[in-house]
Amino acid sequence: MKTNLLTNAIPEGKLPAVQNALKYLFNQSDIEDIQLLTGGLSSALVYRITIAGKDYLLRIVMRADEVHDPQRQHICMGLAASANIAPHVYYSNDEDALAITDFVQNKPVREGFASGKDLITALGSTIKAIHELPLFPKLVNFLDGVDTFIQQFKSLHMFPGHVTAEHFSLYAEIQKVYPRYDTDIVSSHNDLNPNNILFDGKKIWVIDWEAAFQNDRYVDLAIVAQTFVHNQEEEFIFLQTYFGEELDEYKKARFFLMQQICRMYYAMIMLKLAAAQKPSDHLHDPDMNQPNMPEFGAMLMSGKILLDTYEGKLQYGKILLNTMLSAMKSERFKDAIDMMRVF
Structure with missing residues (x-):
């Protein structure tokens, strides 16, 4: 595994929180691949990360305020995931403003x-x-x-x-x-x-x-x-x-x-x-x-x-x-x- 992938991709101020999340979920912070996803107008950073051959989605809220409130986002996302409307949520942390969910391989x-x-x-x-x-x-x-x-x-x-x-x-x-x-x-x-x-x-x-x-x-x-x-x-x-x-x-x-x-x-x-x-x-x-x-x-x-x-x-x-x-x-x-x- 490439230990420097996270360091190169994640903003320095968010790196410890991401590493902690990966250690909590997978008992390690090494990943096989990471790709920044684009396409929307959100200020959040969204990545596809690969661990043990499986893709996950990592979402990091970069501007936390009343409008971009991680806690509200995570509550809504969690309720939707529990009803099988949103992808499964493996991890969310309001204070660190990040979440890890299933990655959906999108088709037209x-x-x-x-x-x-x-x-x-x-x-x-x-x-x-x-x-x-x-x-x-x-x-x-x-x-x-x-x-x-x-x-x-x-x-x-x-x-x-x-x-x-x-x-x-x-x-x-x-x-x-x-x-x-x-x-x-x-x-x-x-x-x-x-x-x-x-x-x-x-x-x-x-x-x-x-x-x-x-x-x-x-x-x-x-x-x-x-x-x-x-x-x-x-x-x-x-x-x-x-x-x-x-x-x-x-x-x-x-x-x-x-x-x-x-x-x-x-x-x-x-x-x-x-x-x-x-x-x-x-x-x-x-x-x-x-x-x-x-x-x-x-x-x-x-x-x-x-x-x-x-x-x-x-x-x-x-x-x-x-x-x-x-x-x-x-x-x-x-x-x-x-x-x-x-x-």
């Missing part, structure tokens, strides 16, 4: 199901299982959090005000009527993007519980739908899988509005990250004439644009805003707003 999730209907049915069932877990710890009211992100974006003055004026004007209609303080809350992952939904060839696994806390049930539904639900027929199948016979027009309307809230949420995050990554001699391009979401997804898949670059984050933020604006100009948006006013 779309190829694992006979049809798109089967996939969205499986995803709807997975979300329902998450929401049936014992209630996760609290963190923040989701819409209040999105409001904070909006104010932070506006303070950056990335674009002239008229560029996003219509977006925020229509979004204000949601802010007025959406039941943000509804007491019907559930255990929620809150970041079910494709990087966090793995498929091992037999079943779906959900990883990265950094953003998990008790929340509005429509958040997870809206985030998954952004990637996997593409038309009204698929939306009906997806929501019926989750709600069953309780699905009604109110739930459809609330789901539609939450889709726009989540688009705003991710747009504000992407644009804020882009601003932090902007070259010092560069001006933000305010042009909102961008590819649509499917076209952008194809660009990402082909490698023509990378989401970890300034340009990728800026473009994705704009496309999310455009997608949201288009939806908010529809008759369905007006009907959904009216529906919220009635209830």
Whole structure:
């Protein structure tokens, strides 16, 4: 075994904690291999480590605060693992801010199901299982959090005000009527993007519980739908899988509005990250004439644009805003707003 692999890969300040975890689990700190994994936007460091011929996942939280709270993450991850939703947890330490779990050898999730209907049915069932877990710890009211992100974006003055004026004007209609303080809350992952939904060839696994806390049930539904639900027929199948016979027009309307809230949420995050990554001699391009979401997804898949670059984050933020604006100009948006006013 190569005794220097950990030393070369793990930040010096985290090395003793990792060595202690390995000694506790395996009675040794030597490993056969270690590989830093990339692909998400989390500040955590995630590694695949190999010991005695078996792969494990090592996750180290590098910035511990109220939002990136290791204890909350580990509680949520542990509850999900106990229900066979998240990979098995072998070790977690809140003080050291690290965990070791099973490693899932990911395969293309779309190829694992006979049809798109089967996939969205499986995803709807997975979300329902998450929401049936014992209630996760609290963190923040989701819409209040999105409001904070909006104010932070506006303070950056990335674009002239008229560029996003219509977006925020229509979004204000949601802010007025959406039941943000509804007491019907559930255990929620809150970041079910494709990087966090793995498929091992037999079943779906959900990883990265950094953003998990008790929340509005429509958040997870809206985030998954952004990637996997593409038309009204698929939306009906997806929501019926989750709600069953309780699905009604109110739930459809609330789901539609939450889709726009989540688009705003991710747009504000992407644009804020882009601003932090902007070259010092560069001006933000305010042009909102961008590819649509499917076209952008194809660009990402082909490698023509990378989401970890300034340009990728800026473009994705704009496309999310455009997608949201288009939806908010529809008759369905007006009907959904009216529906919220009635209830």
